[in-house]
Amino acid sequence: MTSARRQRILALTPRERLAEHWARLGIAPDYRCVRGPETGMAMVRGRMGGSGKAFNLGEMTLTRASVALDDGTPGGGPLGHGWVKGRDAHHAELIALADACAQRDDWGQRIDAELLTPLEAALHVEQEAHGCRAAATRVDFFTMVRGE
Amino acid sequence: MYVAVKGGEQAIANAHRWLADRRRGSRESAELEVAQVEGQLRLAVARVMAEASLYDPELAALAIKQASGDMVEAVFLLRAYRTTLPRLAETVPLDTAAMHIERRVSATYKDIPGGQVLGPTYDYTHRLLDFLQLAKGETPTPVEAEEMLATCPQILELLDDEGLLEREADDGSEPYDITRDPPDFPVDRATRLQMLARGDEGYLLALGYSTQRGYGRNHPFAGEIRLGRVAVEIEVEECEVPMCIGEIEISECQMINQFGGSREVAPQFTRGYGLAFGHNERKTMAMALVDRALRAEELGETPTGPAQQAEFVLAHADSVESAGFVSHLKLPHYVDFQSELELLRRLRREHAARRLQPDEQPTTAPEEQQA
Numbered sequence: 025m026t027s028a029r030r031q032r033i034l035a036l037t038p039r040e041r042l043a044e045h046w047a048r049l050g051i052a053p054d055y056r057c058v059r060g061p062e063t064g065m066a067m068v069r070g071r072m073g074g075s076g077k078a079f080n081l082g083e084m085t086l087t088r089a090s091v092a093l094d095d096g097t098p099g100g101g102p103l104g105h106g107w108v109k110g111r112d113a114h115h116a117e118l119i120a121l122a123d124a125c126a127q128r129d130d131w132g133q134r135i136d137a138e139l140l141t142p143l144e145a146a147l148h149v150e151q152e153a154h155g156c157r158a159a160a161t162r163v164d165f166f167t168m169v170r171g172e
Numbered sequence: 173m174y175v176a177v178k179g180g181e182q183a184i185a186n187a188h189r190w191l192a193d194r195r196r197g198s199r200e201s202a203e204l205e206v207a208q209v210e211g212q213l214r215l216a217v218a219r220v221m222a223e224a225s226l227y228d229p230e231l232a233a234l235a236i237k238q239a240s241g242d243m244v245e246a247v248f249l250l251r252a253y254r255t256t257l258p259r260l261a262e263t264v265p266l267d268t269a270a271m272h273i274e275r276r277v278s279a280t281y282k283d284i285p286g287g288q289v290l291g292p293t294y295d296y297t298h299r300l301l302d303f304l305q306l307a308k309g310e311t312p313t314p315v316e317a318e319e320m321l322a323t324c325p326q327i328l329e330l331l332d333d334e335g336l337l338e339r340e341a342d343d344g345s346e347p348y349d350i351t352r353d354p355p356d357f358p359v360d361r362a363t364r365l366q367m368l369a370r371g372d373e374g375y376l377l378a379l380g381y382s383t384q385r386g387y388g389r390n391h392p393f394a395g396e397i398r399l400g401r402v403a404v405e406i407e408v409e410e411c412e413v414p415m416c417i418g419e420i421e422i423s424e425c426q427m428i429n430q431f432g433g434s435r436e437v438a439p440q441f442t443r444g445y446g447l448a449f450g451h452n453e454r455k456t457m458a459m460a461l462v463d464r465a466l467r468a469e470e471l472g473e474t475p476t477g478p479a480q481q482a483e484f485v486l487a488h489a490d491s492v493e494s495a496g497f498v499s500h501l502k503l504p505h506y507v508d509f510q511s512e513l514e515l516l517r518r519l520r521r522e523h524a525a526r527r528l529q530p531d532e533q534p535t536t537a538p539e540e541q542q543a
Binding site: 026027028031032035036062063064065066067068069070071072073074075076077078079080081082083084085086088090105107108109110111151152153154155156157158159160161162163165 | 221222225226227228230231254257258259260261262263264265266268269272273274275282283287288289290291292314315316317318319320321326328329340341342343345346347348349350351361362363365366369370403404406408410411413414415416417418419420424426443445447448449
């Protein structure tokens with residue numbers, strides 16, 4: 025799984041759910057934060073008319089973290105990065121940790137199969153429920169026929 | 173002119189303590205929780221985020237609670253907090269076409285791909301007070317259709333086939349950022365949109381309404397209005413492709429307006445655009461009307477209404493700035509006022525003297541009269 029797809033799933037998943045699934049994996053290496061977690065902002069951009077030139081809409085809070093695994097690898101263990109909207113430092117750190125662990129051959133496949141796949145499926149289920157609610161408010165027009 | 177005045181510390185402390193008591197209200201009711209504001213006053217939260225220019229629903233809810241529901245004060249609080257945070261990234265421009273739609277309506281076409289989707293709207297409610305809200309009752313869960321909503325393409329893109337509509341094009345230019353450099357009039361459309369996006373909703377609504385009443389008419393149609401969640405991606409140096417950091421709720425309004433054109437370009441519909449954080453439909457409609465009005469010069473129209481005057485519109489749109497300057501009148505102006513008093517007394521003395529000697533020329537020097 026690409027790191028962008030991994031990051032997307034981990035950022036969209038609520039932190040409590042992520043923490044619960046992560047704990048269930050039982051992967052708990054020593055690691056240290058090499059950057060952050062720190063909270064700042066991202067300037068959100070839009071496009072004129074939805075498709076034209078960019079403009080600055082306003083900012084949003086954003087938290088980022090980078091961790092390095094202390095797993096005895098010569099020259100330092102894998103480095104992982106995490107970004108998430110909002111101010112949840114634990115969430116950003118957890119994303120970075122999962123990102124670092126996923127780069128190890130012995131854990132990568134398990135993380136894909138036992139963490140990311142079910143989390144992605146859960147996001148799909150929520151997405152679908154949401155889409156079904158919206159669909160229930162779609163207008164079905166019928167035309168009144170006058171006379172013959 | 174302001175003169176440092178000392179004193180009042182105790183009075184200020186006691187005033188704020190009383191304010192906190194007023195905010196808390198009767199101790200017989202449970203204290204309002206920030207999570208309740210965030211979850212149950214969602215439109216207030218959206219308005220504060222949009223006008224503070226910072227998307228963070230929890231902090232916006234905190235600001236509303238702290239300000240006892242004073243929205244302008246809440247916007248000020250959140251805007252002030254914003255200055256304490258570093259800028260870590262710029263996002264890739266939002267792809268609103270890929271929005272997970274909650275609501276999507278068009279007033280220009282009835283039958284549109286994806287359909288007219290009402291979503292959680294106050295439209296079609298009867299505006300009768302619902303006294304059941306006074307009682308504690310169960311709220312039913314939303315209805316879910318069996319199949320999820322199909323993709324909803326941007327409606328204005330459909331008009332484009334015949335060239336009937338002005339085309340938006342991205343030239344890749346870096347947008348001006350008013351948080352880095354103050355706006356220098358005249359300003360380009362990107363700057364105007366940034367200023368309108370954080371503009372006070374009531375102010376923009378009044379200006380948009382004024383164009384409909386004839387002060388700079390531009391014949392608008394609500395081409396498409398959408399509300400939903402859209403993914404936010406940032407460019408980071410650690411990765412070649414953009415990274416998704418989550419989704420935010422966004423409102424968008426595409427207004428279609430009457431014709432522009434020139435010797436070279438055939439007549440076509442023109443556009444106004446509104447975009448805002450959260451569920452903020454009225455704001456985006458007003459923003460789109462004013463955006464279009466402010467394009468008057470670019471489209472070769474003679475400005476006839478206040479909404480078409482960029483500097484006037486934009487310099488007064490920010491509620492933090494407006495409230496700040498109006499509120500400063502509460503600061504001590506004792507010395508200013510004292511000098512005005514003295515001037516007024518002298519003018520009155522001279523006026524009285526002239527009345528006693530009506531034939532004489534005024535003795536006051538011209539520069540003193542101006543003062």
